[in-house]
Amino acid sequence: MRIADGIEMLELNFGPMTICPTILWDKDEWVLIDTGMPGTAPVIIELAKQAGIGEVPLSTIILTHQDIDHIGGLPAFAAGKPAPVVYAHEGDKAVINGKQPMLKATPERIAGLLQALPELARSQFETMFLKPTSENVDRTLADGEELPFGGGLTVIHTPGHTPGHVSLYHKPSKTLIAADAMVVENGELKGPREAVTPDMALALQSLKKFRDYDIENIICYHGGLLQGDGNKHIAALTERV
Helix, strand or coil: CEEECCEEECCEEECCEEECCEEEECCCCEEEECCCCCCCHHHHHHHHHHHCCCCCCEEEEECCCCCHHHHCCHHHHHCCCCCCEEEEEHHHHHHHCCCCCCCCCCHHHHHHHHHCCCHHHHHHHHHHHHCCCCCCCCEEECCCCEECCCCCEEEEECCCCCCCCEEEEEHHHCEEEEECCCEEECCEEECCCHHHCCCHHHHHHHHHHHHHCCCCEEEECCCEEEECCHHHHHHHHHCCC
């Protein structure tokens, strides 16, 4: 779904689950925010082409946090030539680098996911996350940092869902890319899902950071786009927490 020139929300459907990565692009490059589940890279690339990226290279991947539905597609993208530069917050860096176990994905769940993958995708995932030989994160993100993508992208550290969870504010389109800090359910903006948020109190406090931004649109990785009056919806939500 087109948000504005050069920014698009993608929608990937997996039966009961839909996830919404975001892409930014211009005449020279495209940037991917979150990589989906293992094996989903071809679908994301096809959706990006449909959005109009043309033949420009994928230069950058920004991982909002460590959960497998956000980092699972990374190995296939990292195998590209040239490999994109990968950004993540220090709080989740060790997990994404394969040096610590994922906070919410048990070994049994990971094994089950890998069994369903083609051999190449399974091998890439194991090499990157289970038996790493190099670092997967090239650059770390800092709270308040301005990234030079899409006309300006501000990093907002929003811990609670994971220690290194970040949201991103795209100033030109007044769009908040909330990742899993919030969800949209039946057209209503809600806080993070408690069942998959280890520190719910911290996650709810993190939402108050959004008050500092002029927000029209909100993209939630689960639930998709809430368009218009973003600050009003956030104010209503944070007043309850």
